[in-house]
Amino acid sequence: MAKTSYKVPTSINRSFLDHEITLSKGGWSAKPAPVKKLLFFCGGVLALLWVTTSTFIADASPVVITLFVLWGLAVIIYFGGITKTKELRAMTVPALLAYVPAKARHVYTRRNSDPSDFYSIVGIDGIDEDGRIHFSDGGEGQIYLIVGSASYLLFDEDRNGILDRVDAFWRKVDTTCEWVTITTKEPQRIYHQVANLEKRNQALQIRDPDLVELQNEQYDILTRHVGGKFTSIHQYLLLKGKSADALRRGHTVLQAEVEGSALMIKEATVLDRDEAESMLRVFYHGVDDEVAPRTASLSR
Structure with missing residues (x-):
């Protein structure tokens, strides 16, 4: 019997980091979050604290430190977000860096060009x-x-x-x-219509110019309009x-x-x-x- 609702089944290619947990029953944190997202936030915050207290940033003015902390938190929140495919945004950084060079964004298909790049796309x-x-x-x-x-x-x-x-x-x-x-x-697709029109043309016993012109007009309509636009x-x-x-x-x-x-x-x-x-x-x-x-x- 058909179900009343369907869902995408959970992938079997999951690790411990992909398990989702709920931190509280209400508020903004009520939405389940994967373990890898929480670990990324914790690690990012700890790294941000170490940078602001143990590097040259600690010798800066309070305004600079505040701006740096705000910037760091924004980076952690953004790259710690989850994409539609349940992956961290931070995992897309290597692909982004590989795509930055102009050579990686253009594939030349001239006859004298190296076909390796295009071959890697087509496969x-x-x-x-x-x-x-x-x-x-x-x-x-x-x-x-x-x-x-x-x-x-x-x-x-x-x-x-x-x-x-x-x-x-x-x-x-x-x-x-x-x-x-x-x-x-x-x-x-107009294959059958064109074939039928050609059959009618072959079966035409009287080659009257008006009938031939009518068939040519029908052929133009099929090929240029119906089969083209x-x-x-x-x-x-x-x-x-x-x-x-x-x-x-x-x-x-x-x-x-x-x-x-x-x-x-x-x-x-x-x-x-x-x-x-x-x-x-x-x-x-x-x-x-x-x-x-x-x-x-x-x-x-």
Whole structure:
């Protein structure tokens, strides 16, 4: 039976420092705080006291000492804060320092440039003709164009059935294969409409100029307007296995789910190399590129 509410489960990758404790039952400290945050505050305050009493700061005027203490407390409170991923802000300082140099913020992709920087971002060795992706860490992946059943117009019975099916599905997924959902906003797909229009054109027995012009006008509307200016949401599924065998097992689970029920995934189409490159290109285009207005997001 579907639950009335859901929450993000606690990660098993936790240490003693990640445990949260509550200092009091009311006031600003009523919110649970992880142990590492409390230790950071205590250590920062002790370090601030030592600096103000045992270094050259102790010989400064009271005004300077007061300003220094206020500045130190502000630094401790800020870097001791917790991010949305339950990490201390102080842990982001090394990444920030590595990002400060201009060289680290610009990746050149000219033909005569060193490809190492761009390769470290992409992490893909190559893509086979059938769409099989070979990652630099030794894993292999495959991208599928998927169609689901979610809608705001679902009845309660259908909604509960989908939630139960999804819950049961993720309980049987092998951990050796990553399931990455990619949501993009891109021009509508008009392959079937263009193919149908071409079929009508081939079946046209009387090549009347007005009929030909009408078909050309319909073709222009499909390619330039519907397929160029009107965007829609598309969802893809990237299966990334640690090995070829892990990817095969993930594909088997996905195929069984599609064939067994349409509640979670109604359709899943394997993308070949050209289609996979077209989908992945949205993440590596520059902001000035014509395809840049397309947006995308990842969820695992």
